[in-house]
Amino acid sequence: MSDNTTDGGRPGRRAPLVVAAVAIVAAIGITATVVLGGGDDRASGTGSAPVAEVSGGTDPAEAATVLDRPFAKPDLVLTDTKGQKFDLRERTKGKPTLIYFGYTHCPDVCPLTMSNIAVARKQLPKADQDKLQVVFVTTDPERDTAAELGKWLPAAGDPSFVGLTGDFSAIQAGARSIGIGIDPPKKEKDGSVVSMHGAQVIAFSPTTDQGYVLYGEDTTAEQYAEDLPKLIKGENP
Numbered sequence: 001m002s003d004n005t006t007d008g009g010r011p012g013r014r015a016p017l018v019v020a021a022v023a024i025v026a027a028i029g030i031t032a033t034v035v036l037g038g039g040d041d042r043a044s045g046t047g048s049a050p051v052a053e054v055s056g057g058t059d060p061a062e063a064a065t066v067l068d069r070p071f072a073k074p075d076l077v078l079t080d081t082k083g084q085k086f087d088l089r090e091r092t093k094g095k096p097t098l099i100y101f102g103y104t105h106c107p108d109v110c111p112l113t114m115s116n117i118a119v120a121r122k123q124l125p126k127a128d129q130d131k132l133q134v135v136f137v138t139t140d141p142e143r144d145t146a147a148e149l150g151k152w153l154p155a156a157g158d159p160s161f162v163g164l165t166g167d168f169s170a171i172q173a174g175a176r177s178i179g180i181g182i183d184p185p186k187k188e189k190d191g192s193v194v195s196m197h198g199a200q201v202i203a204f205s206p207t208t209d210q211g212y213v214l215y216g217e218d219t220t221a222e223q224y225a226e227d228l229p230k231l232i233k234g235e236n237p
Contacts, residue, residue, distance in 0.1 A: 062237070063215055063216070063218075063219045063220070063223035063224075063227065063237075064203075064213050064214070064215060064223075064227055064237040065213065065214040065215075065216075066212065066213055066236050066237070067211070067212050067213065067214060070205075070208065070210035070211055070212040071177065071178040071179065071202065071210060071211035071212075072177065072178075072210060072211075073088065073089050073092070073097075073099075073178075073204055073209050073210070073211065074088055074089075074099070074174035074175070074177050074178055075088075075089060075174070075177075076088040076089075076137070076166075076170060076171070076174040077166075078137065078164040078165060078166035078170070078171070079146050079164065079165050079166050080146065080162060080163065080164055081146050081147070081149045081150035081153065081162075081163045082146065082150070083146045086162065086164055088135065088164070088174075089209070091162075092133045092135065092204070092209075093209060094206055094207075094209065095131060095132075095133045095206050096131055096132050096133065096203070096204070096205070096206045096231050096232040096233075096234070097132075097133040097134075097135060097203070097204040097206075098117060098132070098133070098134045098135065098201050098202070098203050098204075098231075099135045099137065099178070099201070099202050099204065099211070100113060100114070100134075100135070100136055100137070100200075100201045100202075101136075101137045101138075101139050101171070101175045101180050101182055101197050101198065102114075102136060102137075102138070102139060102197060102199070103138050103139050103140035103143070103144055103185070103195050103197070104138070104140070104143070104144050104148055104149065104152040104156075105140065105143060105144075105193065105195070106195070109199050109217050110156070110199075111156040111157075112217075113199065113201065113217065113219075114134075114136065114153070114156045114157030114158075114161065115156060115157060115221070116219065116220060116221040116224055117134055117157065117158075117161075117201070117221075117224055118134075118157040118158040118161070119221040119224075119225070120221050120222075120224035120225035120228055121158060121160075121228065122158075123225045123228075124228060124229065124232070128228070128229065128232050129160070131206070131232055132228065132232060133162065134157070134158070134160070134161045134162065135161070135162045135164060136149070136153060136157070136161055136162065136163050136164070137164045137165075137171055137174070137175070138163070138164065138165045138171070139168075139171065139175070139182045139185070139195055139197040140185045140193075140195055141165045141166055141167070141168050141171060142168075142185070143185075143193075144163075144165050145165060146163075146165055149163030149164075149165060150163065168184060172184075175197070175198070178202050178211050179198070179200070179202075179214075180197065180198035180200060180202075181196075181197070181198050182196065182197040182198065183195075183196040183197070199216070199217040200214050200215060200216060200217070201214070201215040201219070202214055202215075203215070203227075203231050205231075205234040206232070206233075206234050207234035208234065212236075213227075213231065213237060
C-alpha cells in the first residue's frame with residue numbers, strides 16, 4: 001500500500017498493493033510471477049513501469065511474504081543523522097536488516113511502522129537487539145535533513161534506528177531496485193505536500209544479505225515480535 005496523505009492528514013490518492021496477488025495465488029495453489037510496484041500512474045511515471053519481479057507464495061493469514069526471488073540490497077551511499085556518509089551495503093553487511101522508505105511529515109503510516117518495529121525490538125534479548133539494523137530512508141530529502149531525521153527517529157521509533165537522506169533520484173532508484181515505488185513530493189495549491197511511496201518493509205538476511213521477506217503497512221508490533229527472532233538468524237518467519 002502506498003502512503004499518500006498530506007501533511008494535514010487529508011487522504012490523497014491511494015495505489016494498490018500489487019504484492020497481494022502473491023498471497024492470493026498461493027492460497028489457490030498456484031505459483032506466479034507478479035510485479036511489485038508503488039506510486040500512482042496519475043501522479044508520475046514511476047508507478048507505471050515494472051519495478052521488480054517477485055515470485056512465490058505465502059500463507060495469506062501470515063504477516064510476512066517470503067520471496068523466493070530475493071532482492072539484492074540497494075547500492076546506496078547516503079548521509080546519516082550525524083551528517084556522515086553511510087554506505088548501506090557495507091555498513092549492514094552480514095547483519096539482519098529491515099529497510100523502510102518514508103518521510104518524517106507522514107501523519108500516520110510511517111510513524112506507526114517505526115513504532116511497531118521499535119516495540120518489537122525491545123522484546124528481543126539485548127544481544128539480538130544489538131544485531132538488528134533498522135534503516136529508514138527518507139522519500140522527502142528536501143525537508144528531511146540529517147538533523148530533522150535525527151530528531152524524528154528516536155521519537156517515532158528508536159534511537160538505534162539509522163536515518164538516511166540524500167539525492168532524491170538516488171533514493172528513488174534504490175527503492176525501485178527492491179520493488180518500492182516512490183514519487184517526488186508534490187506541493188498542492190493549498191501549500192500542503194503530497195508524498196506517495198510504497199509502505200512495505202523489506203527484511204534482509206544476515207547470511208545472504210538479500211531481501212527475502214516483505215511486510216505490509218498493516219503488520220502489527222506483535223507480528224514483528226513473533227518474526228524478528230527468526231529474521232535475526234536468517235530463517236524464514
